[in-house]
Amino acid sequence: MKNVFVIGVGLIGGSFALDIKSVYPDTIIYGIDVNKSHLEEALDLGVIDKKASLDQLAEAGLVILAVPVDKAIDLLPIVLDNISDDTVVFDVGSTKQNICKAVNKHPKRRNYLSAHPIAGTEFSGPKAAVKGLFKGKTNIICEVENTAFKLQERVLSFFQSIGMRIRYMSSEAHDQHIAYVSHLSHISSFMLGKTVMDKEKNERDIFDMAGSGFESTVRLAKSSPEMWTPIFRLNKLNVIETLDEYINNLKQFKNYLENDDYDSLFNEMKKTNHIKDILNGLT
C-alpha cells in the first residue's frame, strides 16, 4: 500500500492507522489534523509517521477522512481536488446522504468510497486509538457502484484484511436505519444521564446506587458532543422520527403503569426480550 494519509487522527483515524501498520508495515502514514496538539500526540504515540498538509495528497495511495461529519462535507471536495487519479478516499462518518450529495457531481467522485465502520468506543483523540478495533465489525458501504472498481478492490481488501465484514446499502437507507440503531441510543443515554444528574443533587447517591445496568445504559453519555452534534444535525429528520417513536413508547409504558395494566407491561417487556436473539444473530 502506497502512502496513506489520515485526515483526523482521533479514535477512528488513529485506529485505522494502527491497523494499516500491522497489515502493511512498510507503508508511511501521514497525519493531517487542525488540532495541532493531537497531531503531535499522534506522532509521539507512533500512530502516524509524519505530519502533512492537504496539498500533499497527490502522493497518496489511500486517504482516510475521519473528521466530524460536517467537516467531512466541507473537506471531501477539497480532498478530491487534490488527489491523483489513482488515489482512493474513504470516509467513516455516521451520516452518509449529505456527504454523498456534496460530491456526487465531482469529477473525481469515482475515487471516493462512502463507508461507515460500525466500531468505536466512548473515548476520543489519538490516545484512544487501538489496534484491532475493527476486527469482526461491520463496515457499511454506500453507493458502491459510484466508486471505480479497481479502487473499490483496494479498499475492500484492506477492510477484509483487518477482519471487517462488508454490507452494502444506499445512503438513504443507511441514514434511516442508523438513526434507529445508533443515533437514538446516544440520545437515550445522554438524556438518561441528564435526568439522573438533574435529580440526584448529591452525586454520592448516584455512585453508591449505580449498578452495571445503569452504567451500561449511560455509557454513551460520555460521547463527544463535538462529534455528535453534527451527526444529529445532518440526520435531523430521521432522528426526529426515532425520537417521536421512542417518546410515544415511553408514554405508553407510563400509561400502562398509571392504569395498573400490568399484563400489558409484562407483555411489552416479554416481546422485547427477543432482542437478545437478534443481537446473537440467532434469527
Next chain:
Amino acid sequence: MKNVFVIGVGLIGGSFALDIKSVYPDTIIYGIDVNKSHLEEALDLGVIDKKASLDQLAEAGLVILAVPVDKAIDLLPIVLDNISDDTVVFDVGSTKQNICKAVNKHPKRRNYLSAHPIAGTEFSGPKAAVKGLFKGKTNIICEVENTAFKLQERVLSFFQSIGMRIRYMSSEAHDQHIAYVSHLSHISSFMLGKTVMDKEKNERDIFDMAGSGFESTVRLAKSSPEMWTPIFRLNKLNVIETLDEYINNLKQFKNYLENDDYDSLFNEMKKTNHIKDILNGLT
C-alpha cells in the same frame, strides 16, 4: 454460620449460596423454590446442598429471601412466623418501602434486615448464579435500627467478608433514588429495544448495524419481565416521576433539534459528560 436457607434459588439467591460456600464451607445450604425444576437444577449444579420447605425455617441461622418483590411481601411474614429467635432473615428486593411496611408490626421484625445488593446480570435462574457476583458492590441497608444489633452484626460481617460495601438509607429514600438510578434505566432499555424492533422489520439490519454502543443501551432489555413487573408496580409513583422527567428531557432535546438550536444540544451533552467522573467516583 449455622444452616442457611435460600428462598428463591435464582441469580441472586444462587450467587449468595455460592459465596456462602466459599466463606463458610461447612455450612449446609437448603433451597426452597416454587419452581421445582429450578430447585433440581440448583441441586445438580451444587448451588444448594438440600431441598427444604418453609416449615423447617426454625433450624436456620440465616434465611435469604430472594424472590420477586411481590412474592417477598407475601412470604416475609410467613418466614418470620416460622424462624427461631436467633435466625436472621434478609431480602434482596429492588423496592423496600412496601416490604418494610408489610412487617413493621410483626413480633419478629427485629429478625429481619432489609437489604438491596446492587449487583446482578441480565440472566436468570440457578444456572445464572456466579461466585463473586457481589465483590466490590454496594449493599443498601434500610431501617437498620429496626434489626436486632447482634443479628445485624452476623449478616453485615457476612456481606463484608464477600467484599460488599455497606450504605445505610431509609426505605423511602432508597425507593426514590433507585427509581432514577436503576428502574428508569430498565424502562429506557426496554423501550429502546421495542422502538428498534417495531421499526426494523428486517432483523438483519439491526444485527448488521448494531455496534457495541447500541448493545450496551439495550442490554437491560433482556431482563426478566417476571422480576421487573412487580418492581415497577411496587415503586409506581417514583417510577412515574422518573418517566415524566425523562420524557420531558427527550422532548426538549427534540425541540432543540427541530428548531436547529445546536448550541443548546451541544451544551446539554457537554454537561452530561460529567457522569463519567461521577461513576469513576471522582467527585
